Every structure is written in C-alpha cells, then in structure tokens.
Amino acid sequence: MDNAGQGLHARVLESLGPEIAAGEHRPGTVLRTDELAQRFDVSRTVIREAVRVLESMHLVESRRRVGVTVRATEEWNVYDPRVIRWRLAGADRPRQLRSLTVLRCAVEPVAAGLAARHASPEQCAALTEHAMGMVATSRGQQLDAYLVHDTAFHKTLLTASGNEMFARLHEVVAAILAGRTHHHVMFTDPDPAAVTLHVQVAEAIRTGDAARAEELTREITVGAMAELDILAP
Amino acid sequence: MDNAGQGLHARVLESLGPEIAAGEHRPGTVLRTDELAQRFDVSRTVIREAVRVLESMHLVESRRRVGVTVRATEEWNVYDPRVIRWRLAGADRPRQLRSLTVLRCAVEPVAAGLAARHASPEQCAALTEHAMGMVATSRGQQLDAYLVHDTAFHKTLLTASGNEMFARLHEVVAAILAGRTHHHVMFTDPDPAAVTLHVQVAEAIRTGDAARAEELTREITVGAMAELDILAP
DNA sequence: GGGAAGATTAAGTATGACGTTTGCGTCACA
DNA sequence: TGTGACGCAAACGTCATACTTAATCTTCCC
Numbered sequence: 001m002d003n004a005g006q007g008l009h010a011r012v013l014e015s016l017g018p019e020i021a022a023g024e025h026r027p028g029t030v031l032r033t034d035e036l037a038q039r040f041d042v043s044r045t046v047i048r049e050a051v052r053v054l055e056s057m058h059l060v061e062s063r064r065r066v067g068v069t070v071r072a073t074e075e076w077n078v079y080d081p082r083v084i085r086w087r088l089a090g091a092d093r094p095r096q097l098r099s100l101t102v103l104r105c106a107v108e109p110v111a112a113g114l115a116a117r118h119a120s121p122e123q124c125a126a127l128t129e130h131a132m133g134m135v136a137t138s139r140g141q142q143l144d145a146y147l148v149h150d151t152a153f154h155k156t157l158l159t160a161s162g163n164e165m166f167a168r169l170h171e172v173v174a175a176i177l178a179g180r181t182h183h184h185v186m187f188t189d190p191d192p193a194a195v196t197l198h199v200q201v202a203e204a205i206r207t208g209d210a211a212r213a214e215e216l217t218r219e220i221t222v223g224a225m226a227e228l229d230i231l232a233p
Numbered sequence: 234m235d236n237a238g239q240g241l242h243a244r245v246l247e248s249l250g251p252e253i254a255a256g257e258h259r260p261g262t263v264l265r266t267d268e269l270a271q272r273f274d275v276s277r278t279v280i281r282e283a284v285r286v287l288e289s290m291h292l293v294e295s296r297r298r299v300g301v302t303v304r305a306t307e308e309w310n311v312y313d314p315r316v317i318r319w320r321l322a323g324a325d326r327p328r329q330l331r332s333l334t335v336l337r338c339a340v341e342p343v344a345a346g347l348a349a350r351h352a353s354p355e356q357c358a359a360l361t362e363h364a365m366g367m368v369a370t371s372r373g374q375q376l377d378a379y380l381v382h383d384t385a386f387h388k389t390l391l392t393a394s395g396n397e398m399f400a401r402l403h404e405v406v407a408a409i410l411a412g413r414t415h416h417h418v419m420f421t422d423p424d425p426a427a428v429t430l431h432v433q434v435a436e437a438i439r440t441g442d443a444a445r446a447e448e449l450t451r452e453i454t455v456g457a458m459a460e461l462d463i464l465a466p
Numbered sequence: 467g468g469g470a471a472g473a474t475t476a477a478g479t480a481t482g483a484c485g486t487t488t489g490c491g492t493c494a495c496a
Numbered sequence: 497t498g499t500g501a502c503g504c505a506a507a508c509g510t511c512a513t514a515c516t517t518a519a520t521c522t523t524c525c526c
Contacts, residue, residue, distance in 0.1 A: 006487095007509065009285065033477070043511045045278065048478085052242065052282045053289040056315075064477045065519040078401050079312030082289075102347075103340070103398040110339035165336040168311050240478065266508070276480045281508085297508045298488045 008042050012050040015040070020059050020070055021083055022090030030067035031060070057083055081171050088175055097179055098228055100172050105221035107169055108154070111161035113214035116205045119160035126156045127202040138195045146190060147181045153198060157217075160205070180227065194223055241275050245283040248273070253292050253303055254316055255323030263300040264293070290316055314404050321408055330412055331461055333405050338454035340399055341387070341406070346447035348393035349438045356393040360386060360435040371428045379423060380414045386431060390450075393438070413460065427456055 016036070019025060036047045051068055054060045057077045061069045076083055078099075087096045119127070133149035154177070155170040197220050204213035225231075249269070252258060269280045284301055287293045290310045294302045309316055311332075320329045352360070366382035387410070388403040430453050437446035458464075 009509090044477095045510065045512090049282055049285045052285050056286040056289050056313075062477070063519080064517070065475060067476070074397070074400070077313060078397055080289075080310060099396050099398050102343075102396050106343035106399075107336070107339050110335075114335075163332050163335050164307070164311055165332050166339075167307070242478090265506095277508095278479065278481085295508070296488085297486070298490095298506060300507065 008040075008046045009049040009053075012036070012040050012042065012046060013053055016050060017054060017057075017059070017082060018086040018089055020054065021076075021086035023073075023092065025070045027070050027072045029070045031070070032067050036068075059083070084172065084175060088179065093179075093183075097176065098230060100176055101224055101228055102230065104169070104173055104176060105218075105225055107166055108158070108173070108221050109214045109218040111158050111163065111166040112201060112205065112217035113210040114162060114166070115157055115160035116208050116210035116213040118162035119205050123156055123160040124202070124206040127153060127160070127205060130156065131199045131202040134190075134195050134198055138190050138192065141189065143181055143189075147177060150198075151177050153202075157201070157205070176224070180224075191223065194220060197223075241273075241279045242282040242286075245269070245273050245275065245279060246286055249283060250287060250290075250292070250315060251319040251322055253287065254309075254319035256306075256325065258303045260303050260305045262303045264303070265300045269301075292316070317405065317408060321412065326412075326416075330409065331463060333409055334454075334457055334461055334463065337402070337406055337409060338451075338458055340402055341391070341454050342447045342451040344391050344394035344396070344399045345434060345438065345450035346443040347395060347399070348390055349441050349443035349446040351395035352393035352438050356389055357435070357439040359389045360393070360438055361432075363389065364432045364435040367423075367428050367431055371423050371425065374422065376414055376422075380410060383431075384410050386435075390434070390438070409457070413457075424456065427453060430456075 025031070033044050033047045033051065036051075037044045040047070051060065051062055054068075055062055057080050058071055058075045059077075061071055063069065078084070078087075084096070084100070087093070115123070130149045130153040134146060134153065137145040137149060151174045154173045158170045158173065159167045161167065197216055201213055201216045201220070204210075204216055258264070266277050266280050266284065269284075270277045273280070284293065284295055287301075288295055290313050291304055291308050292310075294304055296302065311317070311320075317329070317333070320326070348356070363382045363386035367379060367386065370378040370382060384407045387406045391403045391406065392400045394400065430449055434446055434449045434453070437449055
C-alpha cells in the first residue's frame with residue numbers, strides 16, 4: 001500500500017477510499033465516526049476530515065443521527081482521479097477499464113483534430129519525438145520504455161488540443177495504457193501498425209491536417225477497443 | 234447566494250470555493266486557517282474541513298509552516314460538478330462554456346450511437362416523450378418548459394448509452410443548456426431544425442440505427458458549437 | 467390505532483493545548 | 497564574500513473534551 005500520504009487523514013483516506021470504491025461496503029452501509037476513530041486509532045477530528053473528502057467525492061453521505069452512509073455507485077464522482085485509481089485497483093477493474101476506454105475513444109480523435117490547429121511548434125516537436133521513441137522501443141521487450149513514450153505522446157496530444165477538459169483526461173489515458181502493459185496480455189511487442197499510426201498522427205498534426213489527424217487517431221482508439229473486445233461504434 | 238448548505242463547513246465552502254474558482258485569489262496566494270476562521274466567524278475545525286474539500290478538488294494545497302496555497306488553474310479537478318458550477322458562475326464563464334461544449338460535442342454523438350444499441354424500451358419511450366415535449370413547447374416563448382424537456386432528453390440519452398462516464402456528463406450538458414437559455418441570446422424560439430433533429434434521434438435510437446443516431450446527434454452538437462461561434466471540427 | 471411529546475443517539479461545533487514540520491534568518495567558518 | 501550548519505518560530509496537524517443540534521425511536525395519551 002502507498003498509505004504514505006502525509007498526515008493521518010490521508011492515511012485513513014487511502015484505506016477507507018479504496019475499500020468503498022472496491023465495493024467492500026455495500027451501498028447503504030453505515031459507518032460510525034467513533035468506530036472508525038477506534039479502528040484507525042486516530043481522533044474523531046481526523047476521521048471527520050477524511051469523511052469530508054469522501055463526501056465531496058459523493059462516495060458517502062454524512063447525516064446526523066444516522067452516520068456515514070455509503071452511496072450508490074451511480075452517484076460517485078467517477079471523474080475524480082482518486083476514485084478512478086481506487087476503482088482500477090479493485091474488483092471491477094475490467095468494467096472500469098472498458099468505460100474509460102470508450103470515453104477515451106470518443107474524446108481523443110476530436111482532441112487530435114483540435115491539436116492539428118492549435119499545437120505549438122514545441123508540442124509538435126514533442127509529439128514527433130515521442131513517436132520516434134515509440135518506434136525505437138517497439139521491439140525487443142522494452143515494454144516499460146515504450147509505455148513512457150506512449151503515455152507522453154497522448155498527454156502531449158490532449159494538452160495540445162487547447163481544451164482544458166480534454167487535457168485533464170491525460171491521467172485516464174495514462175491509466176489505460178499502464179493497465180494494458182501491466183495486466184493485459186501484452187507479453188509480445190506492440191503492434192507495428194499502431195506504432196506507425198502514432199508517427200503518422202504526429203505528422204498530420206505538424207502539417208495542420210485536422211481531418212487526417214482525427215481519422216488516424218480514431219484508428220488507434222479503435223484498436224485499443226478491439227484489445228478489450230469492445231466492438232467499434 | 235445559496236449558502237444554505239447544511240452545516241457551517243458547507244457555508245464556508247460555498248463562499249470560499251466560488252472565490253477561488255472565479256480567480257479572485259491569484260494562484261500562489263496563501264490563506265491562513267486562523268484568518269479564515271476569524272473572517273467567517275467559525276472555529277478552525279470548520280475551516281479545516283472546508284479546506285480539506287478544496288484540497289481534494291486540487292483548488293488549494295495545504296502545507297505546514299506555509300499555509301493554504303491556491304493552485305494553478307491547470308491543476309484543478311475541472312470535472313468536479315461543484316468546480317464546474319463555481320466557474321460557470323464566475324468571470325471566465327464564456328471560456329468555460331466553450332470548453333464544456335467542445336467536450337459535449339465529442340461525447341454525445343458517440344453516446345447516441347451506444348444508446349441505439351443499449352437503450353431499454355423505457356428509455357426509448359422517455360426519449361420520444363421528451364422530443365415530443367420539445368416540439369410542443371418550441372413555439373410561443375415557452376423557453377423554460379422547453380429547457381426542461383431538452384435537459385431530460387439529453388440526460389436520458391447519456392444514461393441510455395450504458396457508459397457510466399458518459400452518464401455522469403448529464404450535469405455538464407444540463408449546465409450548457411441552462412446557460413444558453415438564461416444568458417445567451419435566446420429571446421427567440423428554438424431553431425425548428427434542431428427540434429426536428431431531436432425527434433429523429435429518438436426515432437433512430439428506437440429503431441437501433443446506431444450510425445444514424447450518431448450522425449444526427451452530431452448535427453445537433455455542431456449547431457450548439459455554431460451558437461458559440463466555435464468552428465466545427 | 468394514531469399522533470404528538472419527549473428521550474436518545476450520533477454527527478456537528480467550539481475551544482484550548484500540544485506536537486510536528488519546515489521556511490528562513492543568523493552566525494560562524496573557510 | 498560565500499557557504500554551510502544551526503536553531504527559532506510560524507503555521508498546520510492532532511488530540512481530548514464539552515457542548516449543541518437534529519433526526520429517529522419510544523412512549524404515552526387521546
């Protein structure tokens with residue numbers, strides 16, 4: 001566990017949060033602050049601060065005389081990076097990974113089209129550099145090095161779109177890519193066709209060809225869905 | 234103001250949050266818990282709980298010996314519903330509205346395509362009902378009634394996609410639609426073409442025509458972008 | 467049997483004390 | 497003059513306790 005977060009409340013959060021996100025406490029379960037304080041051997045104040053954060057994520061609801069109630073999954077703030085992380089670490093990881101991948105496939109092609117219009121020269125250079133890095137590490141079981149370039153490529157792309165909502169999804173894409181490398185069946189080297197597509201996307205963005213950038217990125221994301229057996233829209 | 238949130242910490246949050254989200258405190262500004270306690274006339278405990286929530290939204294960072302520092306905009310959890318609400322109420326409302334609209338335009342067509350495959354009979358009925366409601370209220374300055382149906386239509390559509398990430402964006406779409414009605418230049422009745430498109434989308438989803446549902450929805454969202462002078466991708 | 471008044475319970479708030487970290491100034495030394 | 501170690505103090509972090517508030521349950525009377 002990485003319960004090393006500074007402060008006791010962070011420690012409590014990193015224990016309680018994953019428990020709830022993983023579904024260990026069924027929705028409707030009530031937790032009492034006193035019991036939690038006893039369980040974690042901290043004061044009620046610390047528990048209250050942790051509960052406030054969980055409440056702000058809509059994971060729980062705190063009511064007087066009742067206690068801290070676990071909310072239904074549909075109410076959770078599923079875009080909160082920590083909620084995403086906790087859920088990916090839990091039981092319904094596959095389901096979560098599919099949801100995120102579908103979201104990614106909707107967003108990233110559009111982001112690529114925007115990037116073709118708004119990317120700065122520096123961002124274009126970074127895209128090309130990371131695409132080249134992917135080529136260089138695509139053979140010979142250099143999966144970790146490949147992942148670094150892949151992640152950086154997509155982060156740069158999303159940022160270059162100039163849309164802050166897109167940009168903030170880079171963590172989601174990073175989680176997807178990391179998940180594929182570390183958990184999915186990826187013992188073999190990356191698909192050469194996918195690597196080529198990244199190079200071509202970088203090229204399309206550099207030359208300002210929005211339609212082409214979008215279409216090529218769509219091919220990448222369709223491939224990502226295929227890996228999870230999601231039929232393309 | 235709707236500072237009626239239960240509890241003192243909620244009251245503090247609903248004052249401090251919007252201030253920060255609106256940019257009244259430049260990034261890097263330090264707030265001291267003691268000063269805040271004095272300013273809001275509450276105990277430091279209450280301030281600390283509010284700060285914890287702001288910290289969980291990545292709006293601020295709390296460090297020992299330094300104080301509570303306002304973070305840069307790029308670090309905010311821009312998908313948190315409250316952050317969205319606060320920013321829409323603040324100065325850079327137009328910018329925020331554009332970002333959200335672009336996101337919506339990337340997501341909603343894909344969601345419509347998925348809905349054509351996964352929508353339940355009840356959801357299909359609801360879509361048709363709300364589309365009809367839009368038709369019925371599209372003339373004669375019934376803007377508020379129209380907005381209710383429009384919002385319900387898109388919420389149902391996003392939910393029917395079966396993807397939880399899409400479903401949770403219904404608040405974003407609701408904010409966009411409400412923003413258009415209440416602030417944008419919409420003194421006239423809605424565009425008849427847009428109303429027709431909604432009816433057709435409902436029909437396409439009912440008949441399971443994913444490609445058509447996606448394309449028709451894309452037309453709706455392109456229209457939404459045009460209203461904000463955003464050139465279509 | 468139903469409704470209202472009161473008891474109960476658990477969260478909410480306030481307060482004061484103490485602990486802990488850490489930015490920053492000071493001073494000595496090379 | 498520059499650099500390093502040292503130590504102070506500021507601000508957050510934690511705790512214990514007492515009190516307040518409000519929702520739920522119980523009881524009792526009509």
